[in-house]
Amino acid sequence: MKVWAVANQKGGVGKTTTSIALAGLLADAGKRVVIVDLDPHGSMTSYFGHDPDSLEHSCFDLFQHQGVVPEGLPARLLLPTSNERISLLPSSTALATLERQSPGQSGLGLVIAKSLAQLWNQFDHAIIDSPPLLGVLMVNALAASQQLVIPVQTEFLAVKGLERMVSTLAMINRSRKQALPYTIVPTLFDRRTQASLNTLRVLRNSYPEHLWQAYVPVDTRLRDASRAGQTPSQFDANSRGVIAYRALLxxxxxxSPATQVA
Structure with a gap:
């Protein structure tokens, strides 16, 4: 199984859309995909019609055993989505309380890696949607992943969020056996605005080795897909956004590095 995390320390940059678009395209290609919603806001969970405020069970359950994941628990938490090849490990608002509970508990940083290890033979890919804050949830996402995708909205403040994300990654890499490779993805690009053009230029000058050289354009069809609860490629396979995500995939x-068991 290939495990990718999608993260940025700024909200509103297209993390959830990127996660679901990539998962949908993988599923279209016949792959079995598990998507993991680690954001307490639960945007990915809500996208597929599940209410993170009322779910009885969620990813929060995985963290309730002092860093040990009971055998079979991750599989019992899986929920369906609009695509039969995509399963969801859902979020709940309870995840927001983890930071208060976690001090003094060892092993919490590897809970998601241990959970995905139990699902290893059931899925070809896992995509983790991370919260926009550095904490135990983001640490879990980065620790579990083999590759990091960093969506960056093409506007000035998003570049500042990217700088924080790259600093966080450097810190995380010091505790990993090997550095986590990452790809920066310009999103919400509007060629009609100077802000988008200037930000893309800054990204290309500042991060030439890690930047995907294309971009995901502003596309209302992506928002329409979200309203319909379908992956973007299910909703409109030929939209500008889907064409861009297909190239990104x-x-x-x-x-992507060679797959290894977590």
Whole structure:
């Protein structure tokens, strides 16, 4: 199984859309995909019609055993989505309380890695949607993943969020056996605005080795897909956004390291 995390320390940059678009395209290609919603806001969970405020069971359950994941628990938490090849490990608002509970508990940083290890033979890919804050949930996402995708909205403040994310990654890499490779993805690009053009130029000058050289354009069809609860490629396979994500997926698969069991 290939495990990718989608993260940025700024909200509103297209993390959830990127996660679901990539998962949908993988499923279209016949892959079995598990998507993991680690954001307490539960945008990914809500996308597929599940209410993170009222779910009885969620990813929160995985963290309730002092860092040990009971055998079979991750599989019992899986929920369906609009695509039969995509299963969801849902979020709940209870995840927001983890930071208060976690001091003094060892092993919490590897809970998601241990959970995905139990699902290893059931899925070809896992995509983790991370919260926009550095804490135990983001640490879990980065610790479990083999490749990091960093969506960056093409506007000035998003570049500042990217700087924080790259600093966080450097810190995390010091505790990993090998550095986590990452790809920066320009999103919400509007060629009609100077803000988008200037930000894309800054990204290309500042991060030439890690930047995906194309971009995901502003596309209302992505928002329409969200309202319909369908993956973007289910909703409109030929939209500008889906065409861009298809190119991104090809790039990520080519760059993806050899799969190893977590």
């Amino acid at each position: 090809k790039h990520l698969l080519a760059a």
